Structures are given as C-alpha cells and as structure tokens.
Amino acid sequence: MKKLNILFLIAIATFVFTGCGDDYLESEPLNKISSAAVFESEGYTEAFLYDIYSYMPNGFGWETTGHKARGYGRRSFLDCTTDLVANKSGYVEAWHIVNAGQTPNNAREFGNWNENYKAIYECNTLIQGVDESSLSESSAMQMMKTEARFLRAFFYFDLVRRYGGVPLITDVPDISDPEALYIARSTAEEVYNFIDTEFEAVAAVLPYAKEMGEAGMQWGRICKEAVWGFHGRMLLHAERFAESAAMSKKVIDAVESGASDRELADDYRLLFLSKGDQKEVLFEILFDGVNKGGTVDNFSRPPSNRGSWGGQHNPTEDLVASYEMISGLPATPENGFDPHDPYTDRDPRLDQTVIRHGTTFFGRTYDFAWVRDADNPNMWAPIKNTDAPHAQGLATITGYYLKKFMDPDATVGDFGFSTQSWIVLRLGEVYLNYAEAQNEANGPDQSVFDAVNVIRNRSNMPNLEVNYPNLDKAGMFERIKQERKVELAFEGHRYWDIRRWEIADEVCNGSVLIDPADPSKGGYMSCCYPLKQADGSVKYLTPSTMADVLEPGDVLQQDPYTNMRKVYKWDDKRYLMPIPQNAIDKNPALVQNPGY
C-alpha cells in the first residue's frame, strides 16, 4: 500500500508538470487565416476580391440575402423618392425621407458613408497586399489589383455624388496616430480627378468582356467597356461633358466595330430578367437565389400572385402619363390620346414596365376596377381583396404595379429567392449618357440624334426627327430628359438625374400622395382608378379626368389602411446628403454639408 501511495504521487507530479509543456498555449485560430497567407495565395486573394465586389451597389434594396446591398435604397428602390414610384409601406426609408427628410442623426442616408469607406479600406488592403506579396508579379495578382483600383474609384464616385467632396484615402490607414487620420474633405473636383485618373489607368489594362475568360476572369467582374461606361457616367456628374461624351463614345465605337461583343437587347422586358445572359449588360450584380438572392418579385407582384408582401413599389400616374404615343408625340388628346382607353397606341415600353388594368401577365388578366357601392350608389369603392387600388392592405395605392424586373418564372416566396440581376450599367444608358454629354458639349449634332434613336428604335418608337426635326440644344435636352425618364425608369437613375439637372423643385415638390383616394387633393393625386360603369365599360379616374368622370355627389371610398403621407417639401440642401453625425463626431476635420 505504501508503494501505491508513492507511485501515485509520482504519477501526479509527472502528469502535472510534463503534461502541459510550454507549447500548451501555442495555438492558431481554427477559423481564420493570417493576412500574410491571403496574399501568398491567388485563390485567397481572389476570394478577398469577391468580398469587395459584394459591396457594389444593388438597387433592389435591403431585402436581398447575401449581398451587402450598399448602394441605393436599403429597403426599396432609390427611385422611390422620386416622381416615378410610390412606396406604400411606412417602414421603407423612402417613405421616411419623403416625410421628414434626411438628417445627420438618423439613418436615412442609407448608411453609405460607412459602407463605402469599408469597401475602400478593403480595396486599399488588397492593393497593398498584392504589392507586398511574393506573387505580385503574377498577371492574375496584377489583374486583381487593377480591379481593386477600379472598385475603389467606383466607391469614391458613389460617395462624391451623394455627399460632394469627401476625404480621399488611398492607403491602408495607420491607426497608431489618430490625429493623422483626421482627414478633411477634398473638393468634389479633386475626387472626380482621382476617379478620372484611376478609371483611365484601369481601363487600359482590363480586358474586353469577350476576352475576360482568356484573362482568367469570370462574368460578374469588371471589363474594359464597363469602366469606360462608368467613366462616361461619372464625367456627366462632374459636368465634364466633352470628356464624358468621348468616354461613352469609346463604348459605342467598340460595340459598333465588334471589338466588344456587347449589343443592345432585342426585347426590352427580357433585358431586365438578365441572369448574366444579356449582351446589353456591361456590369451586373448576379444572384443565384440560393447563396444570394433578391426579393424584388416577392415585394412587387400584385397580391393575388403572392401570399404575404405584395405590391410595395407602385409606379405613379405621373410616370405612366409621360410615356409617348406610339407616334412619338406626347400622350395628349390632340395627339390621339383617349383618357378612357389610355393604354392603346402608347410607347411599347409602358406595357413592358407597368402592370395596369387589363394587363395580361403571370397568366392572368388583371381587373383593377372600382365599382359603385351596393349600399351607397354615390360611393365608388374597390372590390374588396382584389388587386384593385386600395382593395386590401397589400394592393397598389396608385393603380399600377411593377412589371419591369418581374420574372414570371420566379419562385415567389421568402426573402432571397429572386435570381434576376441588378443591372448596374447597360449599353442603353451609355447611349443616353453619350447623347446628353454630346448635346451639352456640342449641341444636337447627328450623333446625338442617332444615340437617342437607337434606344427608341429598339422599342419600335420613331426617330426623334419625325416629330422634332429642328431641335435646338435646349429642345434636345428636353427630349433626352423624357427618354431617360421612361427608358431608365426604376433603375436608380431618376434619383441622380433629378439632382444633376436640379429639377427637384419642379418634379418632387408635392409629387407625393397625401391621400391618394381623395380627389379633393387633385394636385397631389398621382394615381389612376378604373371606374366600372353601369354598362360594363371603364372610365379612368386620374387627376386630369376627375372632373369628367365623377358625377355630382360622387365620393370615393377612403382607404383606411394607407398611412397618410405628407407632401414632399423639397429643400435645395437635399441635393447633397448629410454626412452622418457619428462621422462628424469622430473626425474633427469634417465639415457638414450646408443646411444640415
């Protein structure tokens, strides 16, 4: 027994003092890799690059799984704060912006300050990482560095158009000296100059879309003509028109010469169902509906096609009214427009963009009719629980639903099931960018007409010259504004166009519905209700037909389920977004934009 005791003591001592040697605490993280290892591997560097790509703005909004969704609106289209779309739900930020505006202390600036600078930090990290890597000479590493430079310039472009000049940070910051990090805002011009230089440099190196495969790049990454296209867009914002026109022209020339395989799509509607397969697209955010997916179908379909979320993005009557007649003339009675047959002989893009009374889509023909109430013959009311305006909580508030982007074959379901791409840049825009820039720089020369006509012809609309043979510069500008409004509707451009052109006072003020069902607020009413008459015909109640359609004593049913909204009171300070207060708090060198 004594022996046992001693053996026991020895055993313990041995176990205790040898069992955990000095290397006991030596360990590496099990779920992380060291930064140095990332840049010593092309695969890891590429994986890092894909993280940065996921910061590229996705305009479908917040309810997209797997995408950082920084960019446009967070929960709704950016165009929801314009005259094109009304949001019905109080929880989307567009609704708040319209009601109360953006302030430095609320989150209504879409969180873009933080997110863009996060993305810029990652770009700088990649650029520095490649430079310091032993693999830095490899062509794949150099290409990734080039892409990171493009992405960084793009994020600065996103910042400068939102906020004006911003601090320019092009290196990985050293946080050991906070004072040195208090960097003041560069001027907008300086930021545009930086982007200009970078875009120029990266476009020279990047392959054309059709050569990406040879360069080891997959579609979804950036190509040469896309950079030119973005460059043209950027210079338009910078009001450097001649340069902008030249840049967009590079794209057009490459397309026309065959150097680029990009081409205008034949079918305008199908273009917006792109899943990486539309040649008109220069850059898009792809989704697979599994790892990353959108929710635009779920949010935008009429309620009868969808269980829970229904039509959240409602095109306005303002937009519908601005589609021309097929003749190319404005939709007015003198041009053959019949207010009670309003959708006949219109620009074909109208029926490719909105679902209206009588549209056949998703395998059904929509009936949005309001009828006289059985109990109260003076009262017009929707048939309850249909897709008619205000017929239920999820029904449209304008009389229209979104058709653009809608995928008839989509798995409509939970968040993140939609697979259509968010198109960030397409050839159609490049033509219009060219037309506008060239018109500003040189007036309406033939190339301006050609650029607009190419877009119109695709949708079977006549050349501008047919109706407007003698356009001057200002006249052409009006045609381009019209063309951009309808061609690019909901793609996030209207928001910026309103700001570039400074027309918010004219198109935003009062553009938002107070109580859409109340005709007494005609000036603000931007909706259309088909009223079914006793003989079965339909008369359309819009701001312009109200006086004719309603008989004396007629009233419209009020919609108690729509939150009442206030008139969008425009204030010129809103041409720039406020810099978030917490950014100002943390950087004494930052100066807030005027008015906030």
Add this chain to the structure above:
Amino acid sequence: MKTKSVLKGLKITAISIFCLLLNFSLMAQNAKQVTGTVTDGDGQPLPGATVVEKGTANGTVTNIDGNYTVSVPEDATLVISFVGMLPQEFAVAGKTSINAQLKSDVIGLEEVVAIGYGTQKKADLTGAVSTVGGEQLVKGATPNLTASLAGKVTGVTAMSRTGKPGSEDVDFFIRGKSTFDDGDNAPLVLVDGIERGMNRLNPNDIESVTILKDAASAAIYGVKGANGVILITTKRAKEGQAEITYTGNFGVQTPLYLPDRMSSYEYATHLNEAIYNTAQLSGGDYVPLYSDEQIAGYKDGTGTNTDWWEESFDDSTPIQTHNITISNGSNKVRYLTSFEYLDQDGMYDLSSYKRYNIRANIDGDITKDLSMSLNIAGRLDNRSQSADENFGMINQSYPTFEPYIDIEGNQELHWNGLNASPIGYINESGYNRNKSAVFQSSLSFNYNVPFIEGMSAKYTYAFDRENYQRKEFKTPYTFYTGPDPVADRKQSIPEIELTQRFTERTRKTGQFTLNYNKDFGDHSIGALFVFEHSDYYNEWLEGYRDGFISDALDQMFAGSTARVSNDGSANENKRLGYAARINYNYKDKYLVQANTRYDKSFNFPKDNAGGWFPAFSAAWRISQEDFMADVSWLSNLKLRAAFGIYGNDRISPYQYLSLFGFSSTRGNPSGTITGDGYQQAVNPGVIPNPDVTWETAKNYNLGLDYGFFDGKLSGEFEVFKKRTEDLLIARKDIPLEVGASLAPYNVGIVDNRGFETALRYRNTFNEFTMSLEGTLTYATSEIIEMSEAANVPDALKQTGRPFNSRYGYVSDGLFKDENDVTSSPDQSYFGDYQVGDIKYKDISGPDGVPDGKIDGNDRTYIGRGGMPELVFGFNTYFEYKGFELTANFQGGSRYTHRYKPSPFVNNSNGPDAFTDAWTEENQDTWLPRSYQGNSSNNDADSDYWLTDAWFLKLRNAEFAYTLPKLNVLDKAGIDVLRLSVSGSNLLGFSNIDFWDPEASDMGTHPWYYMQMRTVNFGVQVTF
C-alpha cells in the same frame, strides 16, 4: 523564455515546501485521565459531542448521557465541539474533571464554506464571501437557479427578464457592472471547482452556493475573477444509513403581467382619434376608419371584440418537478445519487421545457491515506417553442377582426388585419427546438501525506461534453382575409424549411492542489498551491433544406436539394494557471491571508500572455480579545480589510493577429456570384492590437461582521471600491473613414463603489422559531476614462457617468396650447408637431449655447441605465410545531425603466393606457397625442419615456407542514413526510404598475414572454 523560468521557480518552491514540512514532528508527553459531561444551552446532555486534544487527532465522543473520558497530557488544551454549536476550549492544567455547556452557533461561525480551491471556517474568512444553503434554493424554486439567488445574498444584482420556459435570460452581476458591453460582466461560475453553467442544475443537488465578491477571495481565479466568482458545491453522502428522499412539486403558472390591450370599442374610438390627430398634423381631412354605427356595435357588444391574447394562449399552464435522492455510506464508500425530472408547459402547446438531471457523487477510501471522489452528472433538456413566436403580432392584432372565419362549413383562421393570424403563428408555424445533452465528470484523488501531518495533495481531472441541437422546422399555415375560399386564401410562407444545427463543446480541466494546514499552539498556518490547466473546444455544423412536399416528415432527407446549404466552424481556447495561498491565524484573533495567481491566457500575444494577480487580506476578531470576554451580549465582532488585483480576459482571442475570415455561407454570405456560380469570399478581420492584454481590477474591501445576544442578532457591513483599468474598449477616436473594424484597446478606467449590508435576527421561543433577514446592496459605476469620439459634446460623453447611462432629449411636458407651440424653441427637426405633443428643452446649439432650435445638439444625459444600483432582499422564516413559513422578498431601485409604446402603427392595437392619451378634451394626462403611425416628435429618445423605477417582489414563499412522527408513518417506513404550498413571483409592488418593472426596455410592442407567477403543491417523503 520568461515563462519557463517562472515555471521552474514554482516547481522549486513547491518542492522546498515539501521538504521543509518533512522536518516537523511531534513530541510525546505524560498522559492524564480527564472526565466530564457536555450539555447544551438548556442543560440537556449532548451525546455525540467531540472532545479532542487541541492540535492532535487524540480524542473521543460523548456517550448517551453526554459523558466522556479522555487521556491527555497535563498541559493539553481540550476542544469540545458539536455540530451547530460553538466549540469551547479548556486548558487541562491539572484538572481531572471538565464539564462544558455549549452554546448554539446561530451565526454559523463554525460553518465551513467553500472558498477558492478549498474550504474555510466562516469565522476565519478575511474576504467578502456570501453563502446560501441549498435548502434555501428549493423553496418555491423557479426552473432557473440564477433567478432563485436574487435577494438571498448581498452583492448580487439579478434581473429576470423573461419567463420563457428554459430561458437563461437573467442579467446577473456581482457588485454591478465593471466592464463595457464588449467585454463580459458575467461572474465566473464553478460547479464543484470546474467551470460550468449553473442555470439548469437540479436545485436539490446543491449543498451550498458561495459568492466570492472581492479580490481577496476571487483573485485566486486570476484573470477570470474580476467579475466575481460563484462556487456551487453539490451534496455528498455521509457515513450512515441509507436515505431515500422523494420531492415532488405540482404547480400552476400564470403570466405575471398581462399586456392590457384596448377592447374593440376603445380601439376603434381611439384609432379614429389618432387618425384625427394625424389629419390635423398633416393638414389632411379627417376620415375615420370606424363608423359611428360600428363603434356603437362594439360598445353594446354586438360587434366583434376579439381578445387575441385569449385566443392564442392558455390562461394557466402546469409545471411539475420530481426528484429522488438516494444516499448511503459505509466507512469505505459513500454515494449520493439523484434524479430530477422537470416538465414545464409554456403558454401555448408548442412551448415547453423538459429537463432530466442525473447525478452520482461517490467517495471511496482506497487506503488509509488515499481516497477518491467521482462525480458524474448528466442532463438532457429540451426547450421548445413555435417557429414564429410572435408576441408583438398578437398584441398588435385588430380586436375588430374575428379570429376564425367560416369557409365552406369549416372554421378556418381569419387574419388579424396585419396580414397574419397570430393563432397560426403560435400553433401552426412549425417548431423550434433546442435540445442539449450534457455530460459532466470529474475524478479526484486525495492523498493525506502520512509523513507530514496536515499536508494533503489532490489531483482532479474533469471533462465535460455538451451537445446542443437546434432544429427549426418552419411550416406554412393557411389563413383567410375574407370568405372567398380561393381569392382570400393566404399562406404564411411559401415553403417548408428545415434548419438543423449541431454543436459540440468539450472542456477538459486538470487541477493539482497541495494543501497544508497545521496548528502550532496559538499559531495556525495554512498553505495552498494550485496548478491548473484547461482547454475548451467548440465545433458546430448546420444544414438547411426547403421544398418539403409535406410536413409529415421533418427530416432533412425529405427536403428538396434545390436550395440545400450547410455551414460549420470551430474554435478553442486554453488556459494555464498557478496559484498559491497562505493563511496565518494567531489565537483565532488575528487572521492574515495572502494569495496570488499566475495566469496565462492565449487570448493575448505571447509577451502579454502571463501575469500575476496578488491579494492580501486580514481580519481582527475583536470579540475573541480577552478584554471583550466580559461583554456577554457581544458574540461576534470581526473587522476585515482586503486588497487585491484580479483580471478579466473575456474578449475574442487573436485580436493581436492580422487575420482574414471566411464569411458564413448560411444566413449572410458575402461572396459574389459570377458566371461560374457562387464564389466564396474572405474578408479582413480587425486591425490588430499587438499589445492587447486583460483588464485589471484593483479592489479594496472593508468589512465588519457582528453578532449580538448569542448571535440572535447578527449581520455584516461591507464597503468596497474597485478600479478596473486597461478596460478593453472599441476605440472611438478613429474616424469612420478608416473603414476597418478595430481590435479593442486597453484604454478605459472604471470605478465601482458601493456597500452591502445584511441584518439577521434568529430566535426560538419555546417551540416557535423565527428568522428575519434583510439584505441591501448598493453598487455604482463611474467611467473615469474611455475612448470618446473627437467631436462628441460634453453632454453626450460617457466619461464621468455610470455604465449604460441613457442619452437623449430632455422633455418639458406636453405643449399646452398654440401659444406654447409658437413661443417654444423650434422642434421641426423631428418633423411636424402640435399641441399635445412632447415639448423638448433647448439645451444647446452647435456653438454650445441654446439656439432656439431643438436638434441633435440638444441631446444629453437623461438617466441611469436599466440595472438597479440598489437591490434589497427581505427573507423571513417561521417554524412552529412542524409548520414552516418562508418568504423571500426581493427588490431594486435606482434604475430607469424605458417603456415607449406606440399603438396604431399600421392601425395596430396597443396598450389600453392609450385610452388616456392627450386629446382636446383630455388634456390632464401623461400620454401625448396618439397618431396613426409613428410620430417622430414623440418617439425621439427622451426622458419622457423613462421612469425612475423601483420594485419589490415576493420572489418565493413556502408554507409547509412536516407531519409528526406517527405510528402509521413509521409502519410505512417513512421518516419524514412534509407537505408544502409554495410559489414564486406571488406579489409585486412597483411604481410601474402596468408592466413588469424587471422587463427589458420595451419598444413599440411587448415582444417577449413575460415572467410567470407559479403556485406549487409539494410533497417530500424521506424513507
């Protein structure tokens, strides 16, 4: 290198102590026969009292008449003791007869309490230590042990945030919060010396809970000690007869605070009023949602008035627990086994909690000097709830909508006006189950070194394995928005979805302790050396499928592979520590203790991985002084003082390394889709902090223990100060434009100050025993230094203010009239406002002076945080002829409770308090105008919605009767039969009467499972 030499040094020290102690030996003396009688306070003979020669093992036990005979040296001192009595010492000094009358130890000075890596007599404690006996935790017990501790000890702040079955959501701190949110304020919990969770233990297994509150007692846990330590000791068997105890409780639970919603009449009336207010504000026309006829119908009861809460939930639900403990012991082997079954039903069918606890604590003597202990505990538990337990939705539902609708002769779910059916959510949305299987084991060997008296060595090896499984099976339910079976039919979600996640955690701990305790005449010495290492490994795997054909099979294979996805990861951590403690005690009057710990944590870079945590404490038992011998009314007086340093290392590891991580593919992947499909992405982690190290807390404690009148009145008073330095803080001085996440830096300093006091009165009058106890804890925090944003105005700085202080606007009542609106500072920053809305004070402008405008510059400190600074308990116990009454009250104050309900968002229902909202006719009220939807003016964060709250709850109470020894019982072999009625959360008092003052801050709607009031019927049988 540095580490190695320290390690070596410690080895040498340990071996030297060994050798030194070998040299001590004992000297024999001439023996003498002493006899006597031992009696209790009432003069009755005490059989079984121990009589020993002091400092030796030589002694005997009194016989049935209390008599003893012992043979001792002439100059020996006799120590006579008995459990529950204060021991007495007598110098033999030639006497042959020594009689003793022992007094009962009301204060428990002789009680042995658990301390770090050992035990100590309560009388010898020098640090701030509280204990609760296990018997106090089984009376009116709640399933969550943490909640049961509240109010029973000083120094503990606990807020039970919810009553969800199986929930662990109790905010629990020792002496307040001392580190920022990023850190971890939870105390270190050790069950039988091993780091383990306490919430789901079987309360019947608990012998005692000890709380180490100051550095003197907790610094022996070094880098993990700074938030305090909770030591839980489980019961062990004693030598003796077999004992079988069955305890059963059958209870009924009801919600403590029910949200009072508006009835359909109130709702329709006040929603119209809100619509009117909104129209007024926006300049629109007032279009009521509900017509006068409808409202009349709601009023006279002919209209719909759906109480969605009633439709969705049960009024009361059962809970039952059963426990069997069997213990037995021979002189060689002692064992205690227990089995617990707990079955708690939630407020609806899918909500429940089931728990099975099993335990075996076995002690065996291998040789005379070598013994072993084996603890094995297992637990299975299962928490279940509906996949979409949407409390907010229930409370928002329109009461004017019917819960069911007739569709072609069937009663189907009707919607609630908000595109859902709460009944569907609760009952038909599928389930979400969390199961765990826990295995805990430890094996220890204790060796009483035979050649060094007083020295023992112990080695414990423990491994715990925890397996968790989360299974969420989401199923769609059908509801109707109208009578049309096709057009009005809606489905809640499009697809059946299944997510399963398996987690496995393993912790292995090894502990070696060397203990030496010896009395040398008046000197008593204790020494302890500890070596400890532990490692922890956690890994998990998750899978997902949807597209199930039906809900008949809830297994993964039955789903479609179209959107299948999975995920998994792992992490580990390791620790190594050496600790030592020395106690010295002179004549039981002067007590000194020093301890230290050397810890290494791999959370930190190598150079910062190791460090020392010393602590010193001393106590003076004034009542033991000779000059106090005549003060008969004073039975105990002890002054304690302590200083020590301990740490907190609870941050994510590797913050000193520059790392990239993979973003998860499940839930929030961040890769990019290309023409070749999904591309995985990696992204950079924090900008590392190469110097990161632990937080260090310096703690001072001053305590006074007292007892009067034979301990009938006793208590303690402690003041403490803790300064925590090197607090790990997310740096705020770095501009957002840096764009990176930052590792925490050791840049903050926080002071905690406070006091604790307890006062007890215990007495017995004939057969009536009573015990009253009051406890009070006051703990505040002040941020002395932290990283603040460069431009943040003083009013919003956290420095100089307590933790979790609230910031916002200062309200100035409601606008009384138009004149008030126009003459007050401009509030249009929030949007439009009018009479009846909240008015704010103009605190400052951009230049630091009031500018006539309310905007972001007017935000300031508006109140304390949501944890009470002052907590109190009041515990009573009465016993008379087998009848026992126990009641524990617990309360808190000096905290703010935030409650900002906003009804009528999306026309939803809301608290019935809103029937009292401001209107032109009802101006004398506290609630501002209500609106249809949010009001950005009234919703701004302000002190308007904060209440300086207090509460007092009857946390648990028990009335019990133990049957007298009857023949009938005896024949059935029953030793004890005890019947009880008990309850928890039986009464509540607060200045917040419409809501649970313990609940977390509530936003628009009460999104939570409220605390339950439970009434139990219990039986205890011991064979």
